[in-house]
Amino acid sequence: MSLFNNHLGNPVFRYARNTIIVVLLLLFAIATLFPIFFMIMSSFGDPVEAGAISYSIWPGKFSLDSYKFFFDYSEYSFRWIWNSLFVATIIMISNVVFATMAGYAFSKLQFRGRNVLFAVLLSAMMIPYQVTQVPLYILIVNIFEIQNTYKALIMPSLVTVYNIFLAKQFMSSIPKEILESAKVEGANQLKIFFKIIMPLSKTVMAVMAILTFMEAWNTFFWPFLVTNTMDMQTIQVGLKNFRFANTTYFAPMMAGATISALPMFILFFSLQRYFLEGVTVGAVKG
Incomplete structure (x- = not known):
């Protein structure tokens, strides 16, 4: 045991250990960021190369033609972005309001x-998301009959x-004495x-707003189920219209995906502090 401890205290051993950790972290970061890099690089490719069978990491020619193609190809491109923004914003507001009220009641x-x-x-929460989709779809389409609507x-x-x-969980940490004093007044x-x-509760409300907006903006499966016209599709669903039986407009699709991811990049880098707080806010002991 003493020999092992001596190795741990050896500067060479510590340097080698730290080097291995840094290399592993770099490999993990590269694997995580590579899809984003590939998406952005592909979006600057030529739309003419969209139907190519093989795709390269680095486009043969850099241009903004794919972005122009994305907006010119479909008259609904701006509508898809608006639908995503409207739906995500309403869902974010409703979640913050109702969840805050429910959290106060339960705590x-x-x-x-x-x-x-x-x-x-x-x-x-233990029920898988996919399990609820069939009964929820039947409820929305057959009973409420509101398919292909914002509702x-x-x-x-x-x-x-x-x-x-x-x-x-967050409100459970608020001292009861504060509420009792308010009641006395x-x-x-x-x-x-x-x-x-x-x-x-501004902190937890901000965390809920960020996470809910991201989830609503990025979701694909449910909007895909309940929309059947292009004018009601969200940006995530609209991107599938660039894929056909014989070819795929790959570069314009990546341009649309980059545009779709842009709000998430802005949201993350401008509100990093709340993202980090979101990791631990649910662990507050009540």
């Missing part, structure tokens, strides 16, 4: 069946159990919620 209000109801909600795109995601869980539940709870 600070006493009512019959509170723990049972919260346990049921947590159990719903169909938005309603299933008005509030998620995960956001309720985040809000509840004559504040009702609405005033306590809007004047005390919401200002103290």
